[in-house]
Amino acid sequence: MALLDLKVNGQEAQVEAPDTALLLDVLRERLFLTGAKRGCETSHCGCCTVRVDGMAVHSCVVLAARCQGKEITTVEGCGDGMELDRLQRLFLEHGAVQCGYCGPGMLMAAKALLERNPQPTLDEVKKGLDGNLCRCTGYTPIFDAILAYSRGA
Amino acid sequence: MECKLIRPTDLDEALAAREEYTDGLPIAGGQSLLVMMRNRLISPGALIDLEPVEALRGIEVQSTGISIGAMNTCRQLIASPVLREEVGVLPSAARQVSSTAVRNLGTIGGNVCHNEPGADLPPVLLALNGRAVLRRRTHGREVPLEEFFTGYFETALEADEILCRIDIEHPNAAGVYLKHAISPEDLAIVGVAAVVVPDSERPGAVAEARIGIGGAAPVPLRASRTEAALKGAVLDEETARAAGELASTEVDTGSDPHASAGYRRKMVAVFVRRALLHAANQMMGNGHGAA
Amino acid sequence: MADDYRVIGTPVVRPDGAEMISGQAVYGPDVTQPGMLWGKILRSPLPHARIRSIDVEKARALPGVTVISAHDVPDRRYGYAIEDEQIFAVEKVRYAGEPVAAAAAPDEERALEALSLIDVEYEELPAVFTAAEGARDGAPLVHEELGPARSVYLASWNPVPGTNIIHQASHHRGDVDAALARADYVFEDTFHASQIHHCYMEPHATLASVRGSEVTVWTCSQEVFQLRTLLAGLFAIPESRMRVINTKVGGGFGGKIEPRLEPVAVALSMHSRKPVKMVMTRAEEFTAAAGSTPATVTVKTGVMKDGTLAARDIDFLWDTGAHAEGLPPSNRAMKDGNGPYRVHDLRISSTLVYTNKMRGTQLRGLGVPEGAFAIESQMDMIAERLGMDPLELRLKNILQEGDINSIDDVVQSIGLQECLESVAREIGWGEPKPPNVGRGLAVIAKSPTTHSSISAAYVQFNEDGSAQVLVGASEIGQGMTVVMCQIAAEVLGLPVEQVGISSADTATTPYDRGTFSSRVTFYTGMAVKIAAEDARNQLLDVASRMVEIPREDLAVAEERVVSPVHPELSLTFREVLERAHTSERPILGRGTYGGKGDYPTLPHKAQRKEYVPGWKYAAQAVEAEIDEETGIIRVRRIASAHDVGKSLNPTSVDGQIVGGVVMGLGYALHERLQFDNGRIVNPSFMDYKIPSSQEIPEIAPIAVEVPLPEGPFGAKGIGELAIVGIAPAIGNAIHQVLGVRLKELPLFPERVLEAVESQRKDHGG
């Protein structure tokens, strides 16, 4: 077991976890941040996507111990209290959330993309979401929400 | 039962840990390793974290070629101005590896050591005459990648070694990597890298063409007979087609849920031809450099 | 129809959207209870084997671990269609993946450790892996004896005793043989639809908690009431003591209808006296949950020279795996197998066969995709032979208003021709194109769900004048909650934000058959509409007494009671509710809908069967680019037009269409479970590919509105059809470019190439 010092959504947290605990498990089971979802646990579905130092990563294949000293951002860090942020609102307005299970991961992947590339083309949006599967929406509404964001709509 | 995490601060510590923990494994990006552990295909007693090891980083241009630290992530390969300038084919292949999240963390060293059939970097590194720079606590050695890839998910890496760098040739050449997959983020059914060196005496002819093939067979390989046949050739449609046909006989293809051996063989012919023509075009366009 | 609706037909954002996109919604895997254990299942590694012995003693010796197997649970069979399953395998296992034992422990690791200590001795038995093998005389039997069938699914049950044939049915009209003999041409072709997986992103997850004599089950389910009935019966407790609470459901598509983890979780909780949580791994999902029910479809069609369809004889052979959950799709093929065509002389037969594989169950489209791939592929083959344009051939034969359909219904409220013409226009049918680009069409239909399709709703006013909807149906991502809120808001004269909704909790919401087969918009929607009207009338009664104006002269608008007769009247809902709550009675509207009694009977059908409203129709068109050398198909554009009756929420409707189309794309191009001797060899998203963001073509969703008088505000619902026509449309596009006809799904590159090569051989000699 190890004591880990993590900074999640701007807040310091100390958790005890096995040496090689995965970030996803620590977030969900120890910090009760269940916004990152378990979909496959093998780095294919992206439901567990969070950002570490701004980069989108699949938290099911990241060692929590390695995230010490880094900024971890999860969906719970988006928006302000009961207020959604602009990208979250656009996701809803465009119907980018059906069952919603992929939503938090999609949102984090989209944020990483938009930060890297504020004016992505449609193809760049598709590439930016290449680690996130969605079975409900057919992706198009998600693309639309991201493009609307970059247009300032 | 619990797996330990060892965090060495430099290469010596890492190598010492590697020697000490005989049931341990180095962890690079963890993208494949942690999946294997989750699927209970392996259960190492310790993970030796290579992230803090400075000696495994950096991309250096040397007189003979370029030396790439094993811990460079695909993301870093893509972003590297040096690579883009000198060997564009490598970042272009790195861009085709899996998904954004995997590219953000997965490393060139991990990609090579994992040696998964269908991985994108091995064929390119083969075609760039890549060499694996290995170290164990007491000494080091260098192995050409053709000898490093020994079998299905197997390499020449010894249990106490760490892959430190991959050295590639500074090619005065054009290079292309073509990936055939159902969707771009999948492992390649067939991935072909072609690097062609122009013949400075005879415009339009190639002094040398090097072909790396991944996905098609259990082990990535160089199509050496095809390469021999192409020495000095002018790469037109006809030659490229013949080269493709020849290459497809050099590959011991296998079947899996994605494709049969027969289909893979045909695709080797198609993609070797296409890659060679692409590379030839590039060569005519801008002499050297790469796409 | 000019609508003057305020809320209906507008793109209202879903009320549960914010909790989902902020990561706060509680899905199955997110539920926790203090002191809970984690449960894991030991599954059979063999497809068919006698269990010689099970030794759980070593596992039980682990501290804090509960281990159970068949001896520890009720010796009862269960199943929604046919009772052919037990919690754990008894005497023998029938597929690789079948539960044999289970363990609960404080964490997953420990539960897995316990499972690894269980010794099971098997004696392998000969097995059957295809429906054709299974149906053969003398084939090894998957089930030696059958449990009773449930009338809910079947008017009549027709197994062939002593075989693996679990059900055989046929639907017959006219004289098919004579009509085929008279036809100018007869086409006979056999098609194979593969088994695909639902691939909802959320795995099955259940938490069961037994406290005293009360059992509570949190689970992600499409049908909580059916599940409650089943669990209560299985454990022999009254339904009043068995509470099933739906969590947020991360996608269902038919895969979360029948029980999976729930019986095991309840049994583990009963034995451990602790809450037990279970979550499937993705590999378990692929190997032990369920897939679609694949079919081999043989179609014989008689055609006249002018293109008129003269007769059709369709034979379905379904592979249901080890349990008969394939019954609903196999039965539905009777009604839907012929597609939306006018064919008088018709025979459809369907045979459902057990095999030693993971079960097939319902999957979005419910038996329609398998038939449509056959029918719509053959329509193009017919067009080619007659030298007719495939569009023209379809226009000539599709159902029109007033026609009699396959099951003798009079066709009503059909917008199919408009759907077909609009997708043809959208895709540029008949316009010039490069030689490597093909275009293909398909038309499709799905009958409404009728068997015991019942729904109920309450609509209650709160004291501040806002309202609460209670329904028993499940929100599985289809946008049910927003549509129900819209319906209530429209009727009640409230802004939609003033309507709240609770759903799918057997202890607090009224009965509903559940979310499947695109039925919720229609049935639950009608129940909500009726309940809202009831609530509104009760509200007006109170108001009428308050202001002494007859109720008939009162109406609701903008959270107020108004009167066209007394324009000066303005009474807020809050005022009325204060009165109701202090000196009258609370306002609780009640609505029920469904059951045969409620179907309106049309006069001219009085002597025939009753008219069943709500057939859904659609047309789809694709444009695809084909690489002849590699067999790779790049779909560039898809148009999908749906006869939705009335679009209650355009965002929801477009979302259902686009989402269905993309699932159809996977079904067409690369999805299939692959087996080796009954074992699934591609149980991960690496080896079983669903469409990713990078494969998405341009998609044009089109809603054609021909209102259905019986539906809520004219709506029919959409749900499933969008998945159906993509595969045949792509097959037709491939044929247009390469001249080859692929009769087996999926249409993956290797198959395309093989077809091209075998054609070359045939032609080149």
Ligand SMILES: Cc1cc2nc3c(=O)[nH]c(=O)nc-3n(C[C@H](O)[C@H](O)[C@H](O)COP(=O)(O)OP(=O)(O)OC[C@H]3O[C@@H](n4cnc5c(N)ncnc54)[C@H](O)[C@@H]3O)c2cc1C
């Ligand atoms: C979902 C998914 C899709 C993928 N798709 C592709 C794809 O399309 N194309 C592609 O090329 N690859 C693909 N990969 C593989 C991906 O690129 C790998 O994760 C990567 O190659 C491994 O790199 P890593 O740094 O994560 O290595 P790790 O997972 O950390 O390590 C992999 C193995 O290499 C060993 N190792 C790593 N570094 C060293 C070193 N320096 N010295 C000695 N041993 C070492 C480890 O001990 C381990 O055995 C995919 C992986 C996943 C999970």
Ligand code: FES
């Ligand atoms: S759960 Fe991490 S990628 Fe699927």
Ligand code: FES
């Ligand atoms: S909305 Fe259900 S998986 Fe994306």
